[in-house]
Amino acid sequence: xxxxxxxxxxxxxxxxxxxxxxxxxxxxxxxxxxxxxxxxxxxxxxxxxxxxxxxxxxxxxxxxxxxxxxxxxxxxxxxxxxxxxxxxxxxxxxxxxxxxxxxxxxxxxxxxxxxxxx
Amino acid sequence: xxxxxxxxxxxxxxxxxxxxxxxxxxxxxxxxxxxxxxxxxxxxxxxxxxxxxxxxxxxxxxxxxxxxxxxxxxxxxxxxxxxxxxxxxxxxxxxxxxxxxxxxxxxxxxx
Numbered sequence: 001x002x003x004x005x006x007x008x009x010x011x012x013x014x015x016x017x018x019x020x021x022x023x024x025x026x027x028x029x030x031x032x033x034x035x036x037x038x039x040x041x042x043x044x045x046x047x048x049x050x051x052x053x054x055x056x057x058x059x060x061x062x063x064x065x066x067x068x069x070x071x072x073x074x075x076x077x078x079x080x081x082x083x084x085x086x087x088x089x090x091x092x093x094x095x096x097x098x099x100x101x102x103x104x105x106x107x108x109x110x111x112x113x114x115x116x117x118x
Numbered sequence: 119x120x121x122x123x124x125x126x127x128x129x130x131x132x133x134x135x136x137x138x139x140x141x142x143x144x145x146x147x148x149x150x151x152x153x154x155x156x157x158x159x160x161x162x163x164x165x166x167x168x169x170x171x172x173x174x175x176x177x178x179x180x181x182x183x184x185x186x187x188x189x190x191x192x193x194x195x196x197x198x199x200x201x202x203x204x205x206x207x208x209x210x211x212x213x214x215x216x217x218x219x220x221x222x223x224x225x226x227x228x229x
Contacts, residue, residue, distance in 0.1 A: 004161070040221065041205075041221050041222050042120075042219060042220075042221050043162070043207065043209075043217075043219040044219070045216055045217065045218075048216065056216055090161055090162070092161075105150045105152065105167065105211050106152065106164045106167065107164070107217060108164070109154075109161030109162045109163070110161050111159065111160050111161045112159075112160070112161055
């Protein structure tokens with residue numbers, strides 16, 4: 001039973017299209033994240049939600065819109081896809097941020113969603 | 119502006135020997151450091167961590183050392199095993215549980 005699952009695993013689409021990536025965690029964590037791994041292999045945070053509330057929003061184009069219907073789900077919607085959006089997108093979750101709880105600093109990642117924009 | 123740097127893109131080690139992976143950071147406000155391991159087509163998995171108030175943390179074959187004055191940490195794996203072959207990411211925690219990752223080091227353990 002996968003702790004953090006994201007779908008789809010692979011996504012190939014044309015420039016200008018709109019696509020979504022879904023993420024679900026069954027760990028009972030309060031905080032969820034989206035990270036992007038670009039061609040240089042760096043993992044960079046995009047967004048973070050704590051109990052459905054946006055707490056981190058890095059400098060990401062507003063074509064990217066995260067949505068958290070509940071604390072177990074964090075979806076990523078991308079409008080008007082561009083070639084530069086091609087990357088692997090990782091969802092992650094963790095225990096409540098900012099508290100001295102064991103394991104609170106540890107993120108559990110999904111397997112990634114590889115997006116290719118043609 | 120890379121706040122977390124892993125200057126060795128790859129490392130090759132003989133099975134049974136020690137693997138040492140290095141990481142440097144620039145932000146003195148980081149208060150927690152983690153190492154993640156990643157296999158191809160999988161997400162990073164947590165390996166070991168260390169708080170900024172400590173200088174060493176050990177878990178089985180894995181030990182992380184932190185030198186705050188040098189803003190340097192290292193991961194020691196001993197003895198190295200072929201199954202340790204993976205990409206290792208160093209990460210540092212900043213504000214709001216935001217993890218800043220290095221670019222990763224590919225470790226190859228030869229049998």
